[in-house]
Amino acid sequence: MNNKESLTEVLKKEGLRYTLQRQSVWDEIKRSKKHRDAEEIYQALRGKNIGVSRATVYRTIDVLTKNKMVQKMDVGDGKSLYEAQLDNDHHDHMICVDSGKIIEFFDEELELLQDKIAKKYGYKVVRHVHQLFVKRII
Amino acid sequence: MNNKESLTEVLKKEGLRYTLQRQSVWDEIKRSKKHRDAEEIYQALRGKNIGVSRATVYRTIDVLTKNKMVQKMDVGDGKSLYEAQLDNDHHDHMICVDSGKIIEFFDEELELLQDKIAKKYGYKVVRHVHQLFVKRII
DNA sequence: GTTGTTGCAAATACTTTGCAACTAT
C-alpha cells in the first residue's frame, strides 16, 4: 500500500480535504520510527518549510488514529504517544523502567490466548493494550 | 492482613501522620469494588461527616499507589481509575466497548507467557498493563 | 464563490502545588 494514496483515500472517505498540513503531519509520524508525543511531532515540523499549529497536529492525529493509520499509546504519564501503524505490523510494547527504552514484540501464542480468555467470558477482543514494564536481567 | 494496620504501617514507613482524611480516602476506595476516578471518590466522601478536599484525595491516592495499596489504571480517556489492591488479587481488565462494563480476569498461563516473552529479550517483568477491549458475542 | 481548514488564543479537563491556617504528636 502506498502511503500517499492511503492518506488521500482516508481523507476522501472522511469527506475531508487534502492539505499540506495533513500530509506533513502524516509524513512526520511515518518518518520517525520512535513513539512520540504530540508536542515532539509539532516541534519536529516547526522549522521546516511547512508550518503547522498544535491544533492541526492534534486534529490530524485524530483522523489518522480513527482510521488506524496511527496508533495511540499511553505509558501512564499525562501524554499520549503515537506511532505509524504500518501494514501487518501489530505488536505490543515492553518498556524498560530503568532506561525508558521501548521494545516492540509480537507473540502469536499471546494473541490467541487473549482471544481464548475473552471467549470464555462470552466476548471477542476488538483491540487490546498490552505493556510489559521490565528490567534488564543482570 | 488487617487494612487499618496496613494503612498505619505504610504511613509510619513513609514518615507520614495518621489522619482521618487519609483513613477516609482509603476506606472509601476499599468500600466500593468498582474502579473509580478521583472525582468520584471525592464526591463519595463529600456529604459524609468527614470532609476532604480534592487535593487530599489526590495526595492520599498517591501514597496508596506508591505503596501498592491502590492500583491506578488508565482506560484512555483523560482520567485515571483507582481500585483497592487487596492481597493476592492480581488481575487484568476486559472493557466492553459497548457497555463500558469492566470485567476482571486472571489467567496463570498468560502471566507465565509474559515472563517468557520478556526473558527472551533479556528482561524480567516488574509490572504490566493488560486491557482487552471487547464486544459481546451475539 | 462556497465550504472546509488553519492558526491563534481561550477554554477545558485532570492533576499538582504554594501557602496560610490548622492539627497531631
Add this chain to the structure above:
DNA sequence: ATAGTTGCAAAGTATTTGCAACAAC
C-alpha cells in the same frame, strides 16, 4: 511548641474548541 497536614485557589500540563482569516475545490 514543632513539624506535618489540610483546604483553597492558583498553576501546570495535555488537549480541545470557537472564530476570523485563509485555502481548496
